[in-house]
Amino acid sequence: MSYLRKKYTYNLILIICLFVLVCLVGISGTLGSADISFADTFRIIFSKIPLLKDLVNTEDIKASSILIITKIRLPRIVLSILIGMCLSVVGTTLQGLFRNPMADTGVLGISYGAGLGAAIAIVLGMTEYIWGIGLSAVFAFVGALTTIVIVYNIAKTNGRVPVITLLLAGIAISFIASSMTQLIMVLNRDKVEMIVMWTMGSLSAASWKKVIAIGPIIFLSTISIIFFARELNMISIGEDTASSLGINVEKTKKLLLIICSIATAACVSVSGVIGFVGIAVPHIIRLMVGADHRVLLPYSAVGGALFMLVCDTMARTLASPADIPVGIITSLFGAPFFVYLLVKKKLKATSNG
């Protein structure tokens, strides 16, 4: 069925998914070492929403519960939703843009560049905070952007950026960045633990200030990418075709790459490198709704948010009170899925040939 005729169904399902997301926020809020009931969690959340706050009464709830929900769990939940949404949308965009199912912020080196930036800041002892954002986060942001500029310029030939060259340059720079990070870790054994949090990805240091700092960036970039859905569709079926259909391919590629890099840099700067979300989620969503970016992008946003929220809830509750870096959970989920995709592809190839 074509997109235009299925549009209303798609919108309806999307609204249902959003509703599920809201429910999960409540469930995730009740889980944790302090015992707070599902109903209380929702009452606390609603009491903080401007229009709804007069309708709920939170006088009978313990002040400590309110504090745990609003100051500890909620910012972390919101942050995980934002980051999941962003990584997944960026992954979808890069895969469409480069017509390559492996494309991801990791492959392009953006994530590892950010990790290296953070490691350098930690080793240099720059632990100051500006408006709640650590200098290491600022370094991660700079590292991510520097990496993509280097990768892009290596790949650029005669004013064009061929996909294969870009991916290969990305992989090469990724290796350099991650080896340098590891070298820094070996030489600074006392700071290994702090750096490890960056390379594995964790949301344990979530705060409202971080949400406010990266929220608008992630929100704006996701929305603007969704407005490029039609261009992405045409580029994903071929660059020459897109050109002859009136798309300025090189300009669009550059613009989307910049948006993706900034958004990823923002994510990595608060959570470290979280792997596989950008590959696994877009693939699952593509299997379910097809390759049309007008559907794929919004669904990836919601799917990524759901996936990340579940993973991070597991990260903070599975081994409570210890906090497992969420990057480990996402990779543990994501990698087997990748194997599944490969096996499925292999079976298909054998049955055809």
Next chain:
Amino acid sequence: MKDDKIICVEKLSFSYSTRATLKDITTQFIKGKVYGILGPNGSGKSTLLKNIARLLSSEKETIYISDKALNDYKRKELSQKIAVMPQNTSIDFDFCVEDIVMMGRSPYLGRFDVETESDMEIVNTAMNFTGVYAFKDRSIKEISGGEMQRVVLARAIAQQTEILLLDEPVSQLDIHHQLSIMDAVTKLAENKGITVVAVLHDLNLAAQYCNEIILLNDGEIYKTGTPEEVLTYQNIETVYKIVCLVQKNPVSGKPHVFPVKSL
């Protein structure tokens, strides 16, 4: 009459790296005619087509579309003027047929626009025209190479341009669909005044359907003219390096080439 010349190519040279692929090409295309670009492998047929479509471009201004330099066109403006059917039509991603054809309307849509009823109508007409309407809801991953070529042609037609550039449009089609596509394309030229430029391999198909033939050899124009003027046994022997016999097709009266052996 100058107005009738829709595409003018003046001294076009193009090279991929160091080796020149096109050398000093000068030719014109008249509105409403069907042109066939012929020539052996590597003679620069697709390169010429891609230069006209500005998918490849040289810095010098050598191509004019409706008396305006090709490089002065905006991408979107050009896509309302020229539609291209590429040689390789395979697509890896999972779209349905109708969505692919609908992409032909994007030159007329702004970023925030939504496809209208009239876009739908144009798309439906185009799909009927190339005979793909019956499977418009199928995924393009489930259809054959020949069906895909007809889907991509429908997209090019939905673009509603004055110029249609086809790079080997019938390479994967059976004889029935080869003729039906060429019939359809010829009809577009006759009824709507669309200029069709097609890269072809089949000399006899070209002889039958094209008003004019451009025979390329090693990046240069060897001969242009009507099929009768170009498809002579001397020309074919020199360019394709084969021995052949050329006779008149008893039905169409066009030249018909019987290949004998390679030289």
